[in-house]
Amino acid sequence: MSTKRNRAITLLSLSHACVDVYQGAVAALVPYFVAERAYGYAAASGVVLAASLLSSVVQPLFGALTDRWAMPWLLPLSALTGGAGVALSGVMESYALTLAVVAVSGVGVAAYHPEAARAARDAAHGSHTAMGWFSLGGNVGFALAPLLVASAVATGGLGASPLLIVPAVAGAALCAAAVRSAGSRGGTAGRSEVAGCDDWRSFLRLSGAVVCRSVVFVGLSAFVSLYVRQRTGGADAAGTAALCVLYVGGAVGTVAGGRLADRYGRLAVVRHAYVLTVLAVAGVVLVPGPPVYLFVALTSAGLYVPFSLHITLGQDYLPRRVGTASGVTLGLTVSVGGLATPFIGALADATSLRTALLPLIALPALGRLLLCGLREPTAPGRAAPTPGTSGDRPRATSA
Incomplete structure (x- = not known):
């Protein structure tokens, strides 16, 4: 198997x-x-x-x-x-x-x-x-x-x-x-075939946090290359290097997120990642010179460590609507970042790129607040987890 x-x-x-x-x-x-x-x-x-x-x-x-x-x-x-x-x-x-x-x-x-x-x-x-x-x-x-x-x-x-x-x-x-x-799955994926209840309130709060993460990621993807060139006084290669750091760090963070969640629990890892992202984005926006690359790498880790965990959490909050949960966490909330990018560009045209990127510091903090009070979803038929035990790390339910 x-x-x-x-x-x-x-x-x-x-x-x-x-x-x-x-x-x-x-x-x-x-x-x-x-x-x-x-x-x-x-x-x-x-x-x-x-x-x-x-x-x-x-x-x-x-x-x-x-x-x-x-x-x-x-x-x-x-x-x-x-x-x-x-x-x-x-x-x-x-x-x-x-x-x-x-x-x-x-x-x-x-x-x-x-x-x-x-x-x-x-x-x-x-x-x-x-x-x-x-x-x-x-x-x-x-x-x-x-x-x-x-x-x-x-x-x-x-x-x-x-x-x-x-x-x-x-x-x-x-x-x-x-x-x-x-x-392949046979028949229909009818709601009656899946145990458990859909927790829409928790799912919507999680989705709000993913939106915050999405706007930060897409905004930085669009403008970090140009911004790092401004902050370091470098040429095109300096900006390209920053974008590569953002993407490569994301690849490492995505795999690390799954391993950390198996050890410490999904919500604990996601919450710490959002806190890291606040500090890291602040460093990207406010710290001049070569150290900005370190903060780009930390930002990448903070944004990508919770990426796959958002998906499984959303699926477990909506065990009867796994496809809907996947469509929202992988699609709707992520695409919102693309819709917000023109507003960042317009603000940069009206003021400066640094001013336009400043709101990105607050968004992961807002996402962290939305995660407050959420509980680790439990597989149907399993008792709620007790903090400090292996129950804090429930497995994803099977659709």
Whole structure:
């Protein structure tokens, strides 16, 4: 069983990386749209918004569908859809068609996550470390997107964008293999088949904390490169290095979060991570010179350590609606960060980039307050955990 579980998680993690390439690819294509099509900043922002806005709206809807019916076939189909939209975006001549295919890509990405998170949960059998590896796949895919886009279109221009379908084809094949390895769910995922009660109040508070985390992460992803250049007086390489630190630290933090949760409990780890993020973001914004890189690394750890734990906590707060919980924690709340980024940019235009980033210090503190009073969800039929015992570290329930 352990070998089967590891194989399924590995395949799902790799497919997650292939699909989430397309979450980062749209933003990575923006400079090429500006250079080749003379898009203004508003038009370029519209392309990114077309992908993130529609994706954030429909992802919970796909979650609700997967709560009612087994849909393993959706995984390879969503991978191909997500890739096809981005691959076609460079060869569409009109702005409207470009927005349309990018939006289709966003729908494909949205369709993937709820069913994939459910499949990973089933394959993990309660292991937070295994869920951490699944989440890591998505983070790696997002981080690799700029490199893949550059390798495809840097020499051939936007006309070479169809080459970007390759990760989608690989992702679809991996999804199909993962479904065969793990075995598909039969019948429906009816609410009566799952024990336990949905705790919507705790879930909504957790979702609010994830929104705070999302705005900080997306805001820094968009502006940390430019800001570090300003603070260090360095060239483009200085900013690129800061962005690499943010992403590499995220990969380490995602895996570490699962291991720490298995040892200390999920909520304890998440709460400490939010406190660390407050201090780390303050260092990024306020500390000048080379030490800023240390604070970028600490920020990355604080933001990514709780990433996979948000997913499993949300699923355990809504044991009868695991797909919905996955759609919200992986989709809606995360996409809100993208919607907030234009406001950060507008504030930077009106004042300064440092002033615009100052509110990011307060957001993880707000997230930490929302986590106050939450209790570790317990598997159905299991007694509530007693602090200081192994019960503080309940396993994720099986959907």
